[in-house]
Amino acid sequence: MTEPVIEPDIMRISWGPQHPMSGQTRIIIDVDGEKVHRIIADLGFTHRGIEKILEKRTFLQGIIPMERMVMADTPNIGLGYVMAVEEVLGIEVPERANWIRSLLCEMARINSHLYAFGLQAESTGYFPAVFLWTTIDRAVILDLFEELTGARWSLNFFMPGGVHNNLPEGFEDKVVKGAQYLRKRFEDYWEAMVENAVFEMRCNDVAVLKPEDAIRLGATGPVLRGSGVAMDVRKDEPYAAYADIDFEVVTESACDVMARTKVRYREIVQSLNMMEQIACEMPKGPIRKKVPLFARSKAGEALSRVETARGELGVHMFTDGGMNPYRVKINSPTLRNMYVFERLAELDELLVADVPVVINSIDPWYLDSDR
Amino acid sequence: MVSETPEEAFVESIKATYPDAIISAEVLRPKRVSVVVKRDHFLEIAKSLKDEFGFTHPVSGGALDYPRENRMRMIYYLMNPESRFMLTYGVDLSRDDLKLSSMTSVWEAISFHEREAHEMFGISFEGHPNMVPLLLPPDWKGGHPLRKDFKGEGVEE
Amino acid sequence: MDIFVAIWRLVYTCIYLPTDQILKWVGDLFDLSMDILFNLPAYTIEFLIVNTKPLLQVLILPGLAFILVFAIIAVWFERKFLARAMLRVGPYYCGKRSGVLQVFADFLKLFMKEIIVQEDIDFLFFAAMPVLVSTLPALALILIPFDQNWVLWNVGDLSMPMFFAIAGIAPLLPIFAGWASNNKYTFIGAFRVAYMYISAEIPLVICGASVAIMAGSFDLTKIVEAQRNMWFCIPQFIGFIIFFLGVIIEAERTPFDIPVAEVELVFGWRTEYSGILFGFTMMAEYVMFQAWALLFITMYLGGFNGPNFLGNPMYSHIFWLVTKFAILVVLIVLLRCVFPRLRIDQMLRLGWRYLTPLAVLNLVLVLAMKLLGVF
Numbered sequence: 001m002t003e004p005v006i007e008p009d010i011m012r013i014s015w016g017p018q019h020p021m022s023g024q025t026r027i028i029i030d031v032d033g034e035k036v037h038r039i040i041a042d043l044g045f046t047h048r049g050i051e052k053i054l055e056k057r058t059f060l061q062g063i064i065p066m067e068r069m070v071m072a073d074t075p076n077i078g079l080g081y082v083m084a085v086e087e088v089l090g091i092e093v094p095e096r097a098n099w100i101r102s103l104l105c106e107m108a109r110i111n112s113h114l115y116a117f118g119l120q121a122e123s124t125g126y127f128p129a130v131f132l133w134t135t136i137d138r139a140v141i142l143d144l145f146e147e148l149t150g151a152r153w154s155l156n157f158f159m160p161g162g163v164h165n166n167l168p169e170g171f172e173d174k175v176v177k178g179a180q181y182l183r184k185r186f187e188d189y190w191e192a193m194v195e196n197a198v199f200e201m202r203c204n205d206v207a208v209l210k211p212e213d214a215i216r217l218g219a220t221g222p223v224l225r226g227s228g229v230a231m232d233v234r235k236d237e238p239y240a241a242y243a244d245i246d247f248e249v250v251t252e253s254a255c256d257v258m259a260r261t262k263v264r265y266r267e268i269v270q271s272l273n274m275m276e277q278i279a280c281e282m283p284k285g286p287i288r289k290k291v292p293l294f295a296r297s298k299a300g301e302a303l304s305r306v307e308t309a310r311g312e313l314g315v316h317m318f319t320d321g322g323m324n325p326y327r328v329k330i331n332s333p334t335l336r337n338m339y340v341f342e343r344l345a346e347l348d349e350l351l352v353a354d355v356p357v358v359i360n361s362i363d364p365w366y367l368d369s370d371r
Numbered sequence: 372m373v374s375e376t377p378e379e380a381f382v383e384s385i386k387a388t389y390p391d392a393i394i395s396a397e398v399l400r401p402k403r404v405s406v407v408v409k410r411d412h413f414l415e416i417a418k419s420l421k422d423e424f425g426f427t428h429p430v431s432g433g434a435l436d437y438p439r440e441n442r443m444r445m446i447y448y449l450m451n452p453e454s455r456f457m458l459t460y461g462v463d464l465s466r467d468d469l470k471l472s473s474m475t476s477v478w479e480a481i482s483f484h485e486r487e488a489h490e491m492f493g494i495s496f497e498g499h500p501n502m503v504p505l506l507l508p509p510d511w512k513g514g515h516p517l518r519k520d521f522k523g524e525g526v527e528e
Numbered sequence: 529m530d531i532f533v534a535i536w537r538l539v540y541t542c543i544y545l546p547t548d549q550i551l552k553w554v555g556d557l558f559d560l561s562m563d564i565l566f567n568l569p570a571y572t573i574e575f576l577i578v579n580t581k582p583l584l585q586v587l588i589l590p591g592l593a594f595i596l597v598f599a600i601i602a603v604w605f606e607r608k609f610l611a612r613a614m615l616r617v618g619p620y621y622c623g624k625r626s627g628v629l630q631v632f633a634d635f636l637k638l639f640m641k642e643i644i645v646q647e648d649i650d651f652l653f654f655a656a657m658p659v660l661v662s663t664l665p666a667l668a669l670i671l672i673p674f675d676q677n678w679v680l681w682n683v684g685d686l687s688m689p690m691f692f693a694i695a696g697i698a699p700l701l702p703i704f705a706g707w708a709s710n711n712k713y714t715f716i717g718a719f720r721v722a723y724m725y726i727s728a729e730i731p732l733v734i735c736g737a738s739v740a741i742m743a744g745s746f747d748l749t750k751i752v753e754a755q756r757n758m759w760f761c762i763p764q765f766i767g768f769i770i771f772f773l774g775v776i777i778e779a780e781r782t783p784f785d786i787p788v789a790e791v792e793l794v795f796g797w798r799t800e801y802s803g804i805l806f807g808f809t810m811m812a813e814y815v816m817f818q819a820w821a822l823l824f825i826t827m828y829l830g831g832f833n834g835p836n837f838l839g840n841p842m843y844s845h846i847f848w849l850v851t852k853f854a855i856l857v858v859l860i861v862l863l864r865c866v867f868p869r870l871r872i873d874q875m876l877r878l879g880w881r882y883l884t885p886l887a888v889l890n891l892v893l894v895l896a897m898k899l900l901g902v903f
Contacts, residue, residue, distance in 0.1 A: 004501075011712060019794060034872060044507060044508065124868035124869060125869025129613055192866075198783050198868045202870075215452055216428075218428060218430065237401075305457065314431065329431075336480065339480050
């Protein structure tokens with residue numbers, strides 16, 4: 001990428017790929033002393049061409065490359081693709097399969113938010129105590145995933161027509177027990193981290209994003225809800241079993257980094273409640289509708305929207321009557337939020353020390369924005 | 372009388388406002404509306420979508436390649452924060468003349484998506500403030516990857 | 529006949545006399561060296577007997593052995609303590625399932641590593657700074673009294689100002705190191721060091737002045753003796769808190785390790801160091817901390833005062849000082865587990881807006897107490 005010219009009296013720091021905390025990206029920070037003058041996001045380090053790959057795979061084969069977009073909550077991503085395929089092929093999913101899908105999606109949401117929570121703590125300099133605690137707590141969920149699907153991160157459990165397998169014996173009890181354990185641990189997190197005096201100093205009133213700006217700049221997910229805008233795909237167009245589950249859209253009105261952290265925290269608590277509710281009220285029935293292995297579709301299009309942990313994912317699938325989709329356009333949540341991040345340097349005064357805190361409050365996953 | 376859903380209300384009102392510029396405006400299913408317009412009126416209808424119809428929340432933008440019909444279609448995904456349905460706003464371009472005026476003058480956040488469409492398909496957007504490649508590596512040799520006739524020419528052997 | 533006399537005189541003065549003198553000198557030198565050689569053991573023993581106390585002080589307490597042993601134990605303790613706070617185990621395999629030898633293993637590894645150096649840096653500054661940064665605080669450390677008669681460098685009335693003077697040079701060294709590394713990250717780290725120390729030194733010096741006023745002297749030994757009845761932390765409570773924060777700031781420990789913020793600037797001014805130079809920069813943190821913590825204990829926590837339960841008062845004094853120091857180390861390592869890092873502007877605000885006026889208030893209170901005759 002050709003970078004803009006450095007202005008006089010400005011120093012250009014590359015918070016770059018060779019950095020202990022940057023992730024798989026390069027953020028170019030132009031600083032004037034300690035104040036940030038401009039941020040440029042240099043994306044594309046992990047571009048794998050997933051959209052092109054999906055054009056060469058059948059509908060069933062396409063789930064695997066699609067899931068590699070975000071590794072922390074693969075059920076949500078897989079669900080987006082599978083719902084688009086089902087709409088194109090005209091398949092209806094049995095009720096129990098929808099409930100199982102919701103269960104896995106909520107567990108993945110907890111997994112991803114715990115990871116983001118730990119990264120947020122580490123970015124403020126909290127020598128990785130909280131990050132290690134969240135890693136240990138995520139093991140509860142990852143063990144449940146492994147028992148159900150055989151894989152910990154990339155589940156590949158959803159398929160057009162339903163889910164692969166039924167829940168094993170006693171799985172619902174394990175889910176409830178896991179949710180209770182996590183809920184107890186979560187009170188510790190609130191006291192140790194969110195009410196920590198120095199953490200509040202680092203996060204309050206940093207990078208304020210007003211609601212009008214959030215809507216105008218296309219923010220999504222906890223970034224949007226942390227600014228007080230209550231947009232959540234699970235409530236706007238309920239998919240899977242969300243129409244029957246009791247939950248609220250979590251918003252905070254403070255619009256700063258602390259608000260986004262609190263949104264994620266409360267979403268985890270709410271997902272724990274949803275997990276218990278689903279495990280107790282799951283209906284019985286078939287889990288899969290038979291779909292031929294190499295299904296052919298009619299010419300048409302389908303756009304599915306799913307609420308992943310980072311925001312809204314859209315999968316727009318165009319078909320022309322073959323076994324592969326003609327084109328799959330993926331609307332990635334992180335790409336939208338990275339634009340908001342670039343503009344935050346102009347909307348609010350940031351110091352160099354704030355940049356890691358802010359970027360981890362946006363919670364990017366660069367494989368998602370680069371596809 | 373069956374009350375109108377916001378999607379149908381929108382489709383009727385936009386057909387009434389611009390009767391000759393719109394090629395097709397239809398409700399595909401609940402919460403999905405698709406509007407395809409002619410190229411000359413593209414920018415002014417976009418402005419009115421934002422100002423009058425309230426589509427202030429830009430979601431994404433992407434393109435499609437139909438080489439057999441010698442056209443490409445550029446689609447913008449928009450959302451109205453009040454009525455909460457997704458609008459896909461498309462325009463057809465002929466493959467010989469891939470120029471379009473940029474939507475960044477209307478929705479600022481489309482900037483990244485137009486950069487990606489430019490490097491993946493070759494569509495040039497006039498008036499874009501920062502047209503540099505977004506995802507491809509800096510030593511890319513040429514060729515547009517998401518076109519249907521891309522043979523892998525940008526990669527070094 | 530005269531010519532022969534003249535020639536003889538010439539030869540005598542120009543050749544014979546100098547050679548004779550030189551030969552006499554050679555003979556004296558020979559006698560002297562034989563004398564030294566045969567009497568060397570006696571000289572050595574006499575040297576050791578005369579200088580035994582300073583030698584012990586330099587080598588063992590509070591000199592080389594104390595500093596190195598503390599650094600080793602502190603590194604091990606900190607790693608284990610932090611690990612337990614994070615639900616990990618810490619160093620486990622080296623040293624029979626307790627990890628005590630891990631520090632030696634790491635030091636040995638660093639010693640054997642290659643020192644990678646950029647082409648276009650000022651190598652003298654670059655390589656000298658880590659060594660200086662870890663040894664200069666040791667020079668300040670030797671002013672601390674461990675007992676009335678056990679001070680390595682006894683400058684009498686100048687000991688507290690001498691400490692501040694030497695420890696005041698310490699901030700310059702990371703600035704030189706950051707500049708000499710020729711790297712944007714280290715540059716910013718060097719600036720942050722400058723900001724931090726400027727704002728922290730002034731409250732500390734004012735607090736030192738108030739302690740000296742209350743004790744009536746700048747001599748650290750007399751300050752400790754003046755705390756025989758009541759430690760100064762009780763009447764000078766504000767100064768106690770300020771100096772406690774100052775110890776953490778000067779030692780660059782979390783929550784004030786802003787110059788070494790790994791998240792933004794890869795490792796601050798230490799980024800470009802590798803191998804044994806890196807080992808020195810790591811040790812520098814502990815030596816600096818040791819110097820300031822011992823000063824803090826001397827000024828506010830009664831120094832080496834404490835009930836005498838070992839036979840010799842000197843032994844119990846040393847025991848009490850080391851015990852207080854150990855408790856302080858545990859407390860400061862605990863603070864590291866619990867708090868994230870402050871931002872540089874928040875730290876400056878803390879130093880200028882809160883610590884400096886409070887230090888002046890403390891000074892005024894001490895003056896009032898002294899004038900009213902309470903102390």
